[in-house]
Amino acid sequence: MSSYRLPSGGLVDRAASLAFTFDGKPMQGFAGDTLASALLANGQRLVGRSFKYHRPRGVLTAGAAEPNALVTIGTGGRTEPNTRATMQELYAGLEATSQNRWPSLAFDVGAVNGLLSPFLGAGFYYKTFMWPAGLWEKLYEPFIRKAAGLGRATYEADPDSYEKCWAHCDLLVVGAGVTGLAAALTAARSGARVIVADEHARAGGDLLSTTATLDGLAGPAYADAMLRELASHPEVQVLPRATVFGWYDGGVFGAVERVQKHVAAPDPRRPVERLWRIAARRAVLATGAEERPLVFGGNDIPGVMTAGAMRTYLNRHAVAPGRRAAVFTTNDSGYALAGDLERAGVEVAAVIDSRPDALAFPGLRARVIREAVVSDAHGGREIQAVDVWADGKRERIAVDSLAMAGGFNPVIALACQRGAKPRWSDAHGAFLAPDVDGLSLAGAAAGVTGLAACFESGVRQASAALSDLGFRPTPLATPVVEGDVVPAPAPPLWMIPGVKGKAFVDYQNDVHRADLDLAVREGYGHVELAKRYTTNGMATDQGKLSNVNAIGLLAKARGVSPGEVGTTTFRPFYTPVSFGALTGAHHGKHFQPVRKSPLHDWAARRGAVFVETGLWYRSSWFPRDGETTWRQSVDREVLNVRANVGLCDVSMLGKIEVCGPDAAEFLNRVYCNGFAKLPVGKARYGLMLREDGFIYDDGTTSRLAEDRYFMTTTTAYAAGVMTHLEFCAQALWPELDVRLASVTDQWAQMAVAGPKVREVLQRVVDEDLSNAAFPYLAARDVSLFGGRLRGRLFRISFSGELAYELAVPADYGESVADALMQAGEPFGIQPYGVEALGVLRIEKGHVTHNEINGTVVPADLGFARMVADKPDFVGKRMLSREALVAPGRPQLVGLVPLDPAASFRTGSHVLSKGAAATLENDQGYVTSTAFSPHVGSTIGLALVKNGASRHGEEVLVWNGLRNEMTTARLTSPVFVDPANEKLHA
Amino acid sequence: MASRVPCPHCGLRPKEEFTIKGAALPRPAPDAGEAAWIEYVYLRENPRGAYDEFWHHTSGCRRWLVVSRNTLTHDVYGARDVALGGETQP
């Protein structure tokens, strides 16, 4: 394989030779190469097989639109399939692998698909599904799946890191070609904050490929000078290797910066990709234009590429396309290439110009064939000849490379991502962007041609945007440009006569011209239908090269203008974005924040087993030596609370301070029960309803002062209740002077429960804790440790035992918990976790969100008398509607199995004795279950129709999922101390 | 949708900082008829186009706002504090 590298020239660093491999084959390139240019320099024209027909494919473009040269880069966890070789910078040690071939790129079994092509045409999938299903499953699907498809993703974890970042600017310039640089520099000189994003490694765009000069400087030198000045402005940020992939509402753009995708071993301290969210007050799109391929037979054979790409490889990378080239053009741009090819010593066999009236280009030696087309290219793994039709005669010309110059499609995707439709311009022979707010297009993206005009366009659009923003723009003078070939717009050439072979429209999805014809014939000529029928434009390149050609061909077939056919819908992303970039740093340990109780480490030191509850980690139980099951630990903890005393971390309960002169009235309106008359120093259980009348949350609220309350909520609803209270205070009753503060994190709160609790607490709390001095439901600020610490003590009980909750500033939580454990040692104190807490509350018949599940009203739980008769509270009106007061509502009951050795599960349904398990017979369901060491069997709470009046009834507990049936008895939900003697002890 | 919301207290903020409650409807009087309450609690217009919603600036000032936005284009027309007013445009 011989080298196609030219002996001199180009922007590659010949001193920096880079070794890389392609399909394991060692190759050499230079710094400044893309993988594509390096492959071409090495004579590797065949770089992949096509998706459906496995046709040999080569490099077609030199940029983001590349549909053919998709390779897999890297190995192991860094494997990245479907990488465009045209966008991949070469680095030493790069390992690239071709895709869609088996067993090898040169000999590919799947190419037999090409022989089956009559069956694989447009609509193939839809039609085939209508065949006998057996045939599909046994024969077609496995075959297609193996043969088709893109590169394979790795199953190994990605070892690299990613991050997200916000940026803000007055003006975002997308694209750093001559237009973008002129726009950016205008803005920079005007004092604006500017971000310039360019998807390539090196900014400059076509300035890097042109042979024209600007103010006497070569294109690359001129671009560098502009970049140097941009770098000198502190409020300018140039982002190379950054693709702006989306325009969202509110002036927010998404961009992905490939920070370290061009190095073999990324620096682990830096991300490999960074996802930018750029908030821009205005944006200028200087995204240039894509050159349209021409749709002739064999236009996909390696060696055929767009003229602009060929010129880029030639001038920028110093890579000749071959020894003998032809240029097929519809406009003057093909001549710029032809001249450059000749100067580089490549023979130009012919310039085939579709126009009758093409001008002569002085100095060009090549034969120019006017009013002519290339109907077919010939060759297998590379092009060998072209058929040229002129004057009704066919001529075969031997070439080893062919450039296509089919006119230009302005890159307008970003401007159309928010619903605006492109408009067809006959004058430009192209779709142009619609007018949209906040964003303007400049240069080739706006249909402007030529370096000088693009420069002016960039300056003009930036100046206009800056004026809008109140800046006084400082326009740049346009440089004197010499040697630029400025193509005048030429009519597009959609339908080429005399085509014999497959003429590809969508290279990546293997859609050819006949597929579109078929779509129109079968009634799918609407652009959105044709897209789905043929899959044109549905590949990872999103039809960057194919969509406009497809529209042109549909227009021809339907006899209408391309504008009438219209475009399909543009959406983000402009180019594929990795999941890594979208995830950013939020994976693994950083997937979501962890919320830790102030007693987390304290519990961990005591061997707690933790359970995730939302973002919290709660201690579930505290195993001891010799305990082999969690039940043993939990039973011990429960019994110890009932017999001695236990300590449980309840810090994660929501805690809210409600202050202000109207705090009492406010609470009276957010709870369904009365709070206005709660005395200072007292706690009260409260029920909050939703406006639809169902219970929202519960908790105890204590009055610490006339105008100050301390509310607790359930752990799960802590954030929601705070937001709800703020809604009530701000939106419903702004006339009330009430102020709210979340103090959940301020307090380490410990439930200390059990018959011996008073002795233990009294050793820590300075105040008198006798029943007379600190009765049931007392709630007060207390002094601790002889006045060395302040806390809050509440005589409330979830377990049914004599119990208190002690709150201390969270930073002191561990010290206080340690002191309580020390004080409680003689009384047998043990820590207990949320499992034991759950058993204790079920034994006492206390409800949680298992019961308050959005379907119950206070009366269902036996709280009917709590609902106060007051003018208004949240949920009052709807609580009285018919269905919520109707007889037969579910009511809270207890449940015990007749056989103490039997059990049942939460979620099981309750049936009357002897009734069949049908929906009509359903009496309710089990909401909570636990093994009760106190009762000596499983117990449960259930919501059962008219349950309160059915205590003692024998029922069936049926679990349809597990096919379990248990006979049980409905009971009072209170299994422990129904007279509440312990509470008041 | 609504990438950035113009909080009258905090300026333009990303939507991630907000919690959306839904249609910005006035609460009926406690003694209003059942039809008014059914409408308030359950019935929604779901318009295509302009829509006023209650948004809570949860990770910011914790104020409830009325955000006017377009459900079709995602454009945000403005936001005001539900109690304090102070309409701001993006």
Next chain:
Amino acid sequence: MRDSALMRRPAVASEPVRCGDLLLEAPGGSILQLLGKAGATPPSDMSLPEVAGASPGLRNAGPGQWFVVTDRELTGPEIDALAARLAPSLHVVDQSSGRFRIRVSGAPSRRMLAKGVALDLHPERFPVGTATSTLVGQIGTNLARTGQDSFELLVLRGFAQSLWDDLLLMSREFG
């Protein structure tokens, strides 16, 4: 028990961390939340005698609400005295344990914070002395600019370790 060892144990037990030019610290001190009516004006002078000498800073926390941050840990009587003086227009809620204070300083501070903060931290848009509540990544934070290149973050205690770990990750490239 009256003589038990009482130790203040902050949410994050870390010495200052340096990442190149960046410094992450946990300065401790006290944090008080002031609750006023929405639309209330801030306490007029921050030479509040009760907290003088504790380098107090006042941080905006939404309409009618502020955080007072001091470098020295205030005593109970000091907080009581302040509360008495500010009543009834402002309620004082001690959040010294409820919020955790993180200081970020050094030239790359703004670039580091931009990885998690959607706010425009340009010194003209977010000048020294301003504070606001916002998200840092996924975690709600009160963010104040205390100098050209220094910021302070107040975060719920329970999220402090997660935020600290996130900030270290965001700082890695500068070290």
